[in-house]
Structure formats: C-alpha cells, structure tokens
Amino acid sequence: MPPAATQPNRARRALLRGNAPASLVRPPGAVAEALFLDRCTRCNDCIAACxxxxxxxxxxxxxxxDWQRGECTFCGDCIAACKSEALLPLPQQPWPWRAVIGENCLALHGVTCQSCRDVCPENAIRFRPGTATPSLDSTCCSGCGACIAVCPVAAIAASKPVSAHD
Ligand code: SF4
Ligand code: SF4
Ligand code: SF4
Structure with missing residues (x-):
C-alpha cells in the first residue's frame, strides 16, 4: 500500500487523465445509497472487522x-459485523464494481508492464500473444480491486454497470 499522503495525488492524476476515481464506494453488500445513509449508524464496526x-x-x-488499499477477498467479515442491515449478504446485494483500464496504461504506450495481470486472482486481464496490450474481460472480473491498487500510473478505475447505479 502506498503511504497515505500519496493517495490524493494518485486520485488527482487519475481524474486529470479522465479516469475519474470511483466515489462513494461503500463496503461490500451495501444497500442502495439513500437507504444506506438511513440505516448506517456510523459505528464503523465494518472498518474494524476488515x-x-x-x-x-x-x-x-x-x-x-479505499481502492488503493488492495484486494478484497469478499470474506464477508464487514457484512457480518454490520448490525443495522446497511450491509447485506453478497448473494442478496452483489458487488457491482468492475475494473476498467484507461488510456494512460503504460503498456498502451510501449512501456513493458504487466503488473495488473500478475495480481489478478480471476485471470481477467490477459495480454494477447503477439501484442503487449492488456485486455480485461469484465465477465471474469470480480471487482476485487487488486489491479487498481497495483497499477503504477493509476490507469485502472472502478466502474459500475448502468443498471447497478442507485
Ligand atoms: S457496520 Fe454497518 S452501521 Fe456500522 S459503519 Fe459499517 S455499514 Fe455502517
Ligand atoms: S476483505 Fe472482507 S471485510 Fe474487507 S471489505 Fe472485503 S469482504 Fe469486507
Ligand atoms: S478488479 Fe477484476 S481485473 Fe482487477 S484484479 Fe480484481 S478480478 Fe482482476
């Protein structure tokens, strides 16, 4: 994990490059935002449980x-810690986020980098034989965030399908 002081800079760089950092990314299992704000007591038990x-x-x-903190294993400990039903079990409230590779990806500019592929637990990022450019299969992506945290130029952002927006 990078030092906390560098995180706003990474987010700002991503924003300037057109990869708006995902905002309001609630913990796994979060109900729709309006209901979440109503139910969440801000006890922060989920934070302590992760x-x-x-x-x-x-x-x-x-x-x-916080996407810069690494990979979610979807262990469900945060959900189990929530006593107010602001977070519901994942089968009921699936995680909607998926990774998207942006234009500033080093590999798209001739620089050798396969860091995202190397950390992806779902094998969702592949470099086609004969090319040095990555391709991300969103149907395999779990939205774990490992690739987002590891990218040295903040080229990967999280995105929600339109149907999943609150
Ligand atoms: S455990 Fe539940 S109520 Fe407490 S801060 Fe987390 S989401 Fe909110
Ligand atoms: S690693 Fe487990 S506790 Fe942490 S955010 Fe993911 S599901 Fe929640
Ligand atoms: S967010 Fe998706 S593409 Fe990125 S490491 Fe996780 S599963 Fe792989």
Whole structure:
C-alpha cells in the first residue's frame, strides 16, 4: 500500500487523465445509497472487522472502500459485523464494481508492464500473444480491486454497470 499522503495525488492524476476515481464506494453488500445513509449508524464496526484494512472512515463518518488499499477477498467479515442491515449478504446485494483500464496504461504506450495481470486472482486481464496490450474481460472480473491498487500510473478505475447505479 502506498503511504497515505500519496493517495490524493494518485486520485488527482487519475481524474486529470479522465479516469475519474470511483466515489462513494461503500463496503461490500451495501444497500442502495439513500437507504444506506438511513440505516448506517456510523459505528464503523465494518472498518474494524476488515482483515485487509480496505475500509476507511470517510465523509460524514460513513465507511467507504479505499481502492488503493488492495484486494478484497469478499470474506464477508464487514457484512457480518454490520448490525443495522446497511450491509447485506453478497448473494442478496452483489458487488457491482468492475475494473476498467484507461488510456494512460503504460503498456498502451510501449512501456513493458504487466503488473495488473500478475495480481489478478480471476485471470481477467490477459495480454494477447503477439501484442503487449492488456485486455480485461469484465465477465471474469470480480471487482476485487487488486489491479487498481497495483497499477503504477493509476490507469485502472472502478466502474459500475448502468443498471447497478442507485
Ligand atoms: S457496520 Fe454497518 S452501521 Fe456500522 S459503519 Fe459499517 S455499514 Fe455502517
Ligand atoms: S469482504 Fe472482507 S476483505 Fe472485503 S471489505 Fe469486507 S471485510 Fe474487507
Ligand atoms: S478488479 Fe477484476 S481485473 Fe482487477 S484484479 Fe480484481 S478480478 Fe482482476
């Protein structure tokens, strides 16, 4: 994980390059935003429960997923810790986020880099034989965020399908 002080800079770089950093990414299992704000007591038990320390106390004291902190294993510990039904089991409230590779990807500009592929637990990122450019299969992507955290130029962003927006 990079030092906390570098995180706003990475987010700003991503924004300037057209990969808007995902905002309001609630913990796994979060109900629709309006209902979440109604139900969440800001107890932050989910933040304390995450063994990967992926969740942070953000605006208003509500929890958010910080993409720079690495890979979510979807262990469900955050959901189990939530007593107010702001977070529901994943089969009921599937994780909607998927990774998208942006134009500033080093490999698209002739620089050898396969860091995202190397960390992807779902083998969703492949470099086709004979090419040095990545291709991301969103049907295989779990939205774990491992590739987002590891990309040295913040070229990967998280995106939600239109149907999944609150
Ligand atoms: S455990 Fe539930 S109620 Fe507490 S901060 Fe997390 S989402 Fe909100
Ligand atoms: S599912 Fe597990 S690893 Fe992912 S945010 Fe929740 S507690 Fe952390
Ligand atoms: S977010 Fe998707 S593409 Fe990126 S490492 Fe996780 S599964 Fe692979």
């Amino acid at each position: 063994p990967e320390q992926l969740l942070v106390r953000a605006d208003g004291g509500f929890p958010e997923r």
